[in-house]
Amino acid sequence: MEYEFAFGEILRDWDLLARGIRLTAALWVIAFVTALAAGLFLGIARMSPRRALNWPATAYIEIFRNTPVLVQLVWFYYAFPVLTGVQVSPFVAASLGLCLNTSAYCAEIYRAGLQSIVAGQWEAGRALGMSEATLMRRIILPQALRRMLPAFTNRAVELAKMTSIASVITVHELMHEARTMATQSFLPLETFTVVAAIYFILIYPGTLGALLLERRLATRGGAA
Amino acid sequence: MSGILRLDGLRKSFGSNEVLRGIDLTVQQGERIAILGASGSGKSTLLRCINFMEVPSAGTVTVAGTPVGEEARGGRCYRPAELARLRTRIGMIFQQFNLFPHMTALQNVAEGPLSVLGVGRAEAEARARQHLAKVGLAEKAEAYPARLSGGQQQRVAIARALAMEPEMLLFDEPTSALDPELVGEVLETILGLSREGRTMLLVTHELGFAFHFATRVIFLHEGMIHEEGTPEQVLKHPRQDRTRAFIGRHSTFAF
């Protein structure tokens, strides 16, 4: 029962892990930035009274929120090329899948945030003669973004955890490097413990940040 | 005389509920009109149709001789850009102030000139300071709305409307959301504007104020103009029973 831990051997391969971390970070940043942008348009389309905009956006959001992200990645890596005839690299497939998945969640955050702005703010902007674009940019989004910040931070945390799933379609991010190391070194216990700790160190600040933002918003009441 | 504003056969329905049932009204430059009526009589809706916060179901709005919108099959159609341009010429003051909470008083007032009229930042801020001074809030320029009293917020909102240098001002129950002790400062500010000869339309419950403020009083009942005339005529010698009953219910009315 007494097991001798051999963490030293794992940490000797730090280069491999560092490479994995870099790719994990790249995947995370690319997917999150693109999802934030795509989600805004999706969210606005979802709120549109026009059915031609509203329906496709709703369908997209529901599909991506109601299927496992692993199925989405597998689909984009193995099935999507069959449909389009274009073979994509694992990294592209993973970025695409994670971005599309996260954009669906972001769209709902935008929608909730925009709808939380009272009608009087829209009216005051319109009464000044603002175009809808100016109104959105100058009045509504600055107020709504503040309220959305905790939800976006939480989403970023979820996404960071999701990037590990890219290992299944052979993206050489942290989890994939860990799986390789575990088989080669015959030290799965140490490897996965170390990797779990790395993920925790990478992700926990995000959770703390979201908590702090929520507290600050609660005390300041969202204004100023 | 076509007037600065003319309403012809203005109607507005919300679903099956017809709130305005044919309003005809001509407003001359420099007139100050108080719109009175019981709640539900359509007075706020009337005001909000003038700058198209509500789009009328039928009828036309004519501003400075030009009808708004174009005749299309099944009614008038309005282009968003046209409405936006129109609104830069008509200032509105809301019951709930609707200041932008993420901006200081100064930024609130400068926002319209800056982002709608395309005035430069320095000039927009100079203009904003000037209008804040006019409503007596020069020293509150850097304060956020949450730090201001209701009365102060409403005065900033008035400055915000003035900064657009509008041809007319619409006041939608500007003191209804205020604590009684704060009503006076806002009414004082509005009276100050009336001395400048501005064209103003005001929806209010303050009959006493309407008497001092208005050059003409309109009494609305069930979506139609029931009685109109000078404040003296309508408030002191109403001809219609409903007007008399309405004034009678406001026992605090003192001239």
Added chain:
Amino acid sequence: MSYQWDFSPVWRNAGPLLEGLGNTLWLSGWSILLGLALGLGLALLRLSPSRIASVAALVVIEFYRNTPPLVHFFWIFFGLPILIGVSMSPFTAALLALSIQSGAFFAEIFRGGIVSIERGQWEAGRALGMSEARLMRRIILPQAVRRMIPPLMERSFELVKTTALAATLAYGELLYRAMVIASQTFRPLEIYTAVAVIFFSVLFLASLGMRRVEHVLRRGHR
């Protein structure tokens, strides 16, 4: 570009796929039950006056909420047997990973529900001379449970989606069955599309059901 869709491999393998769906639901069901029990335990520890218990529960909860589930799957399947000297079936490993992870989330929902009840309710109960246990049972929990049900359901749907990770341990749930069939039939597009449709149908129906429950809960309140 004009791809000829052929869903016949899906129909021919409907049996194994449905069996896979059955395994997905079986794994989900047990994980939710175990997760709820674990979550309740963690929440009680978290709320207990003992500082040690509370901090220990906090560490477990925060660790599991802030690390990827896939790491837990692998840690429990490959690492844990070395530590305890007992080998683990893919099902057991997945069950443990899923229920501990969702237990951490459930715990926060339980705790959040209880602390969300206004102080006045506690004071009113105490003023009537209620014991803490009775106060909890008669006043606090009935109100808190109402608020907990929607997030608990939402978290359970998350868990159902996470069961797909068990495919990486070769547990025969829906996605794993699909991977095997796709490699045999060379029809990944149809097979994986079918899998997506199946997951979507199950989860979408469940979320519609949840909306009804939420509606009933809201109506039930005053």
